[in-house]
Amino acid sequence: MSLPVFLILLILTCGYAGVRGGGPERWAASLLVAAYALGLPVHLALRGAGYDTALLGGAAIDVVLLVALIWLAHRSTRYWPLWLAGWQFAAVVAHLAKMLDPTMQATGYAVQAQIWGYPMVIALAIGAWRHRQRRRAGDPDPDWKSLLV
Numbered sequence: 001m002s003l004p005v006f007l008i009l010l011i012l013t014c015g016y017a018g019v020r021g022g023g024p025e026r027w028a029a030s031l032l033v034a035a036y037a038l039g040l041p042v043h044l045a046l047r048g049a050g051y052d053t054a055l056l057g058g059a060a061i062d063v064v065l066l067v068a069l070i071w072l073a074h075r076s077t078r079y080w081p082l083w084l085a086g087w088q089f090a091a092v093v094a095h096l097a098k099m100l101d102p103t104m105q106a107t108g109y110a111v112q113a114q115i116w117g118y119p120m121v122i123a124l125a126i127g128a129w130r131h132r133q134r135r136r137a138g139d140p141d142p143d144w145k146s147l148l149v
Contacts, residue, residue, distance in 0.1 A: 006118065010033065010036060010117075012125075013121040013122070014032055015029075017029040020129075022131045022141065023076075023143035023144060024072060024075075024077075024078050024081060024143055025131060028127070029124060031065060038061050039057075043055070043058065051107070051109045054098040054099045054102070055095065059092070059095035062091050062092050062113075063092055069085040072084075072085075075145055076144060077141075077143060077144065077145055078131075080124070083119070087119055087123075088120070090116050093112075094112035097109075
């Protein structure tokens, strides 16, 4: 996948969500940036191995991000975090598949583990934009569900 393209998309989207989004959008932006920042040293350290073997550090980061996104989807009043959690689950399954089948092609593993980042940041941008539209229309658009739910 194109690292510069994704990095630009991540920065623009998360910056927009951080400035214009509500609580769930800011949380998601922070989670995505943190996961990227934590994953970068893991990928740089394994630059020679590439995706020939399962990246356990990357898998651990992806599992933690999945749990955080599930929490966000449960607590948020928005629907888009469900999509983020689903796409993140697909990335976790890619790691599991490589662990179960070490002969999986490195390119296939890399694509399966990385491709989901693109729709995730796009959904975040749309979610932040929709939040802004609802606020402009006079909708209070609460960020979080009641703790009793």
